[in-house]
Amino acid sequence: MPVDTTLGAVPHSPGAPKPDPILVVDGVRRRFGGMVAVDVEHLEVQRGAITALIGPNGAGKTTLFNLLTGFDRPSTGTWTFDGRPMGRLPAARVARRGMVRTFQLTKALARMTVMENMRLGADRQPGESLATALVPPLWRPREREITARAEELLERFRLLEKKDDFAGSLSGGQRKLLEMARALMSNPVMIMLDEPMAGVNPALTQSLLGHIQALRDDGTTVLFVEHDMHxxxxISDWVAVMAEGRVVAEGPPGSVMADPAVIDAYLGAHHDTDLGDDALLEDPEGPDEAAGSAQRREERP
Structure with missing residues (x-):
């Protein structure tokens, strides 16, 4: 599918303004003691595009995800989503406003079935209220809608035949698919994927790529963290690069891979190196951790 051509005139520079940003981040900083893990001066995410957030381990990518989705609190800073301020909202309210996320390590509830996991992702469940739970006619119509939506998504992600299996019995790749499908139960405006390819075998990789592109083609904004440069x-329309908590480069994939700031971020110094070589960019040390980022530098004045 063609990329979002509205990004063609956007400057290839950190904090570049976008034609129609759905997420705008200003001055977001997260300190851990005397260390700074995230220090994002300005970042905009284009509506309806697939944006990749890349960088070496310890760069602060997952920490930024945690801040924006209500799983952590910033030391300073503000951000808006779809024109509405989002700072300091709890994760549940962030999700209800249309911004949902997945995690590096899948959060499937192992002792519940695949279908039960899916139903948990739906919004507007009247059966959650004690008053209506005692009156089945008040919640059964919505439950039927939720089940139909869950079956539609499970079929799309090729998990329908697993709907009555315990989530704990799924393979690592199938759990990734389940988590993505469950995130879509609330019909989000934007989905944030934290290393969607981590632990996925090659047989499912192409399927996941296709699902992510289909989200964009259906109008959903996608922001994802990934180490797989292929x-x-x-699939990316735009790439933002983080290093030591800051956004150091932005642009289309081809431009970013040749940016000296990106080469510095991954290799530590300027080199005559082709960052199209996946082996140079894939970091073997594991997931991005805020603590790892914090230990690498002292707080800036």
């Missing part, structure tokens, strides 16, 4: 080049 995936980044293949």
């Amino acid at each position: 995936m980044v080049r293949h």
Whole structure:
């Protein structure tokens, strides 16, 4: 599918303004003691596009995700989503406003079935209220709608035959698919994927890529963290690069891979190196951790 051509005139520079940003981040900083893990001066995410957030381990990518989705609190800073301020909202309210996320380590509830996991992702469940739970006619119509939506998504993600299996019996790749499908139960405006390819076997990789592109084609904004540079080049409309908590580069995939600031971020110094070589960019040390980022530098004045 063609990329979002509205980004063609956007400057290839950190904090570049977008034609129609759905997420705007200003001055978001997260300190851990005397250390700074995230220090994002300005970042905009284009509506309806697939944006990749890349960088070496410890760069602060997952910490930024945690801040924006209500799983952590910033030391300073503000951000808006779809024109509405979002700072300091709890995760549940962030999700209800249309911004949902997945995690590096899947959060499937292992002792519940796949279908039960899916139903948990739906919004507007009248059966959650004690008053209506005692009156089945008040919640059964909505439950039927939720089940139909869940079956539609499970079929789309090729998990329908697993709907009565315990989530704990799924493979790592199938759990990734389940988490993505469950995130879509609330019909989000934007989905944030934290390393969607981590632990996925090659047989499911192409399927996941197709699902992510289909989200964009259906009008959903996608922001994802990923170390797989083949995936980044293949499906991203725009790439933002973080290093030591800051956004150091932005642009289309081809431009970013050749940016000296990106080469510095991954290799530590300027080199005559082709960052199209996936092996140079894939970090073997594991997931991005805020603490790892914090230990690498002292707080800036």
